[in-house]
Amino acid sequence: MVESLESMKMKGNEPLSTEKRQPISLTFWIDVGNAAVGDYSTYMILYMYVNGVWTPVSAKTITISIKYTENLIIGPSIITAYPGYTNISIQLKNLGLGYAHGASLTVSSQSPQVSVVAQCIWIGEIPPQSSTNISIPLYISPALAGSIAPLSLAINYVNACGFSRSLTSALYLSVVQPIPPQIALSISPSTIIAGAKNNVTVSIVNNGSTTIKGITISFTFPQQVILVNGSLKWFIDELEPSSSASTSLILTSIGVSSSESVTQITATVTYTDQYGISRSDVIPLTLTIVKPATLIDVDIEPRNLTPGSVNELTLIVRNVGNATAYGLDLLATLPQFLIFKDFDGRWCVGDLKPGEERVRVLTLIVPSTISSAIQIPVTLSYWYA
Numbered sequence: 570m571v572e573s574l575e576s577m578k579m580k581g582n583e584p585l586s587t588e589k590r591q592p593i594s595l596t597f598w599i600d601v602g603n604a605a606v607g608d609y610s611t612y613m614i615l616y617m618y619v620n621g622v623w624t625p626v627s628a629k630t631i632t633i634s635i636k637y638t639e640n641l642i643i644g645p646s647i648i649t650a651y652p653g654y655t656n657i658s659i660q661l662k663n664l665g666l667g668y669a670h671g672a673s674l675t676v677s678s679q680s681p682q683v684s685v686v687a688q689c690i691w692i693g694e695i696p697p698q699s700s701t702n703i704s705i706p707l708y709i710s711p712a713l714a715g716s717i718a719p720l721s722l723a724i725n726y727v728n729a730c731g732f733s734r735s736l737t738s739a740l741y742l743s744v745v746q747p748i749p750p751q752i753a754l755s756i757s758p759s760t761i762i763a764g765a766k767n768n769v770t771v772s773i774v775n776n777g778s779t780t781i782k783g784i785t786i787s788f789t790f791p792q793q794v795i796l797v798n799g800s801l802k803w804f805i806d807e808l809e810p811s812s813s814a815s816t817s818l819i820l821t822s823i824g825v826s827s828s829e830s831v832t833q834i835t836a837t838v839t840y841t842d843q844y845g846i847s848r849s850d851v852i853p854l855t856l857t858i859v860k861p862a863t864l865i866d867v868d869i870e871p872r873n874l875t876p877g878s879v880n881e882l883t884l885i886v887r888n889v890g891n892a893t894a895y896g897l898d899l900l901a902t903l904p905q906f907l908i909f910k911d912f913d914g915r916w917c918v919g920d921l922k923p924g925e926e927r928v929r930v931l932t933l934i935v936p937s938t939i940s941s942a943i944q945i946p947v948t949l950s951y952w953y954a
Contacts, residue, residue: 599633606635606636606637607634607635608632608633608634608635609632609633609634609635610630610631610632610633611630611631611633612628612629612630612631613628613629613630613631614627614628614629615627615628615629636667636729636730637665637666637667637697637729638665638666638667638728638729638730639663639665639667639668639669639695639697639726639728639729639734640663640664640665641661641662641663641664641665641669641695641724641726641736642661642662642664643659643660643661643662643722643724643736643738643740644659644660644662645659645660646738646739646740646741647740647741647742647743648740648741648742648743649742649743649745650707650709650718650742650743650744650745651709651744651745651746651747651844651846652709652710652711652713652714652744652746652747653708653709653711653846653847654686654706654707654708654846654847655706655707655708655709655844655845655846656704656705656706656707656845657704657705657707657742658702658703658704658705659702659703659705659722659740660700660701660702660703661674661692661695661700661701661702661703661724662699662700663695663696663697663698663699663700664698665697665698666697666698667697667728667729667730668694668695668696668697668728668729669694669695669726669727669728669734670694670726670727670728670729671693671694671726671727672692672693672694672695672724672725672726673689673690673691673692673724673725673726674689674690674692674703674705674722674723674724675688675689675690675722675723675725676688676689676690676705676720676721676722677720677721678718678719678720678721679719679721680713680718680719682709682710682712682713682718683707683708683709683710683713683718683720683742684707684708685705685706685707685720686706686707686708687705687706690703690705692724692726695726705720707742709742709744713742713744714744714745714746715744715745715746716744717741717742717743717744718741718742718744719739719740719741719742720739720740720741720742721737721738721739721740722737722738722739722740723735723736723737723738724736724737724738747842747844747846749842749848750775750777750779750781750840750842750843750848751775751776751777752773752774752775752776752777752781752838752840752850752852753773753774753776753852754771754772754773754774754786754836754838754852754854755771755772755774755854756769756770756771756772756834756854756855756856757769757770757772759854759855759856759857760856760857760858760859761794761820761821761822761856761857761858761859762822762858762859762860762861762891762892763821763822763823763825763858763859763860763861764821764822764823764825764861764892765821765861765892765893766797766819766820766821767819767820767821767822768817768818768819769817769818769819769820770815770816770817770818771786771788771803771815771816771817771818771836771854772813772814772815773786773805773808773813773814773815773838774811774812774813775808775809775810775811775812775813776811777810778810779810779842779843780807780808780809780810780843781807781808781840781841781842781843782806782807782840782841783806783807783839783840783841784804784805784806784807784808784838784839784840785802785803785804785805785838785839785840786802786803786804786805786836786837786838787801787802787803787836787837787839788801788802788803788818788834788835788836789834789835789836789837790820790834791832791833791834792824793822793823793824793825793830793832793858794820794821794822794832794834794856794858795820795821795822795823796818796819796820797819797820797821798818798819799816799817799818799819800816803816820856822858825858825860827860828859828860829857829858829859829860830857830858831855831856831857831858832855832856832858833853833854833855833856834853834854834856835851835852835853835854836851836852836853836854837849837850837851837852838850838851838852859891861890861891861892862890862891862892864888864889864890865886865887865888865889865890865894865897865921865949865951866886866887866888866889867884867885867886867887867899867947867949868884868885868887869882869883869884869885870882870883870885871883874933874935874943875935876935876936876937876938876939876940877935877936877937878934878935879932879933879934880932880933880934880935881930881931881932882930882931882932882933883928883929883930883931884899884916884928884929884930884931885926885927885928886899886916886918886921886926886927886928887925887926888921888922888923888924888925888926889923889924890923891923892923893920893921893922893923894920894921894951894952895920895951895952896919896920896950896951896952897917897918897919897920897921897949897950897951898915898916898917898918898949898950898951899915899916899918899947899948899949900914900915900947900948900949900950901914901915901916901945901946901947901948902914902945902946902947902948903945904943904945906936906939907933907934907935907943908933908934909931909932909933910931910932910933911932912931912932912933916929921951
């Protein structure tokens, strides 16, 4: 600690007069010059003037602390903002070497078309040579798109010397119309079979150039379409540009009277865009419902058999319809003169989806006396959902 302030100049050596027991307030103006930061001691001696003589009556040591001071600035002065509920960010810098304590920001708008959601924002302590980002929630009327709207800012704080200070500034909002993201939804397959359990895939694609976040997709189904398995709501954290996501649903349809009908599933998509703006889109998903048409084809290979020897016969069952055949049974009426190995004419095929086929290899002996065509009647039984 420096013991004296030789570079300081104190003004105030005028004689004072006072009544008995009356307190005296002394004010000094101190020029610290280029003194370094720290604590300094100065001395004050009180004299009493009696009978033409100045006599010292008291001596006091006064400690004077010189501290760094703050230097706050707010930036930027112009910010691009978007209509609706939005957040703008400003930066508060302390370029000085002193602390700013208990700082708070007060925001106000002269325009009735700009509403400040949080008018007073607590900041706290701002250290020397530091900066802090402050988010200001606003609602901006869409009518302001293409114009400039001013905001008034006031930073209130206590500096390192314990004095309350206030910094005021003007911020101008350049309100522009944001470019909405490009979101696409699709469903595959887009045709389902009435009465059957149909597995469909719903996909979402971000065709825009920016990331969207907090995506919620809510499905509303028409009366004749029932969700068998899956969720009415689909949540996605975020979708980057050109990325996609998908979810599976199992649907069925009831009450369809015509052979083919077209309906729509309504998908409500909500998300937060690149500007921090909450958006909502309603996207229809077109769905075609057709009545089930099961068509089972039975074939054998080869067509020509060799009499008097052991033959291998391949029996093929195909579902060439548009609906699943459940519990399919094949019953063949076998001629008595044909000898089959391990086959009594019945084959429990099971469930057969559209486009699916099953194969069974049969071993049989054809008598040498047979030289004409052989017919084997086949009966199929099954059901569909």
